[in-house]
Amino acid sequence: VFPQGRLRRRLRPSPREQAAFLQVSSGGLVSRPFRARPRIRDPRVPESHTTVVKAAISSYRKAIDEGLLLKLPFTTIFEYLQLLQLVSTAMNCLEHHGMFYCAAAVSDFYVPWESMAKHxxxxxxxxxxxxxxxxxKMLFILRNHWAPSAFCVSFKLETDPDILIQKAEAALRKYGMNVVVANELANYKDVVVMVTSTGKTTVSRRSKEDDLEEQLIGLLVKMHSDHAKQSNPDQET
Structure with a gap:
């Protein structure tokens, strides 16, 4: 018969469950008893994952305590653009030693402030x-006005692989970036292409356990160091 006490569920009942309920509510018996769906238990995190997460949180807190990481939360596009200007102009004094890693997926469209409904x-x-x-598009202003000597990295994400590199090269020329990291939505966690004025470098994840970002950041750090050395050959980076 229809299992008692299991009618109230978070999941929507299946057609078979609905038919059984109607049959029972009309005084009949279920011809084919069905097995209720098992309740979803709390997921257990593997010990190996717990160790990795703890290490990441410890490194994160250490960076904040040592003044190496400053979090600037924002919600709207207005806040983001204003913070970008404030940070860029403040870092202008670093000249070639400054680096911008512009990975935020900024919205392409917005509602102007004066056009928003008041009620x-x-x-x-x-x-x-x-x-x-x-x-x-603020990358051009960042490069040419706010911090013209800094090392600038931007990202280009596309769903069409046939136009990805073309769009990345166009962004490199249009905004004057040092590097444009091109990635495809279908495999953005596995492979990226670093596009520069001298060529292209493909970075692929070695294994499922490795992070692509670790390899990417290592290459960008070296490129930034070379950029600073070429601009200031008599100074250490």
Whole structure:
């Protein structure tokens, strides 16, 4: 018969369960008893994962305590662009020793502040038409005005592999970046292409246990060091 006490579930009942409930509620018996879905238990984290997470949290807290990491939270595109300007102009004094790793996926469109509704939009007014403006491209301003001597790295993500490198090379020329990291959405965790004015370098993850970012950052650090040495040959980086 229909299992008692199991009608209230977080998951939607299957068609078979619904038919059984209707049959029981009408005074009949379920012709084919079914097995209720097992309850989802709390997931257990493997010990190896726990060790890795603890080490990452310890390194994170150590960086904050030593003043090596400054968190600047933001929510809106307005806050992000304002913080980008403040940070960039503050780092301008570092000249070639400064490095910008612009990996944020900034929205392509936004609603201008003056166009935002001041009060709750009423549904009685009928269909809603919204016009979005393009978010201004700030990489060019960062490179040419806010911190012109810094080492700048930006990212280009595409879903079409046929245009990925072309778009990355165009961004390199248009915004004056030192490096554009090109990645495809389908395999962005496994392979990236570092596009520079002198060529392209493919970085692939060695194994499932390795992080692609570790290899990428190592190469970028070396490129930044070379950039600083070439700009200031008599100074140490």
């Amino acid at each position: 709750k939009i009423q549904s009685a007014g009928g269909p809603l038409n919204m016009q979005l403006n393009q978010v201004p």
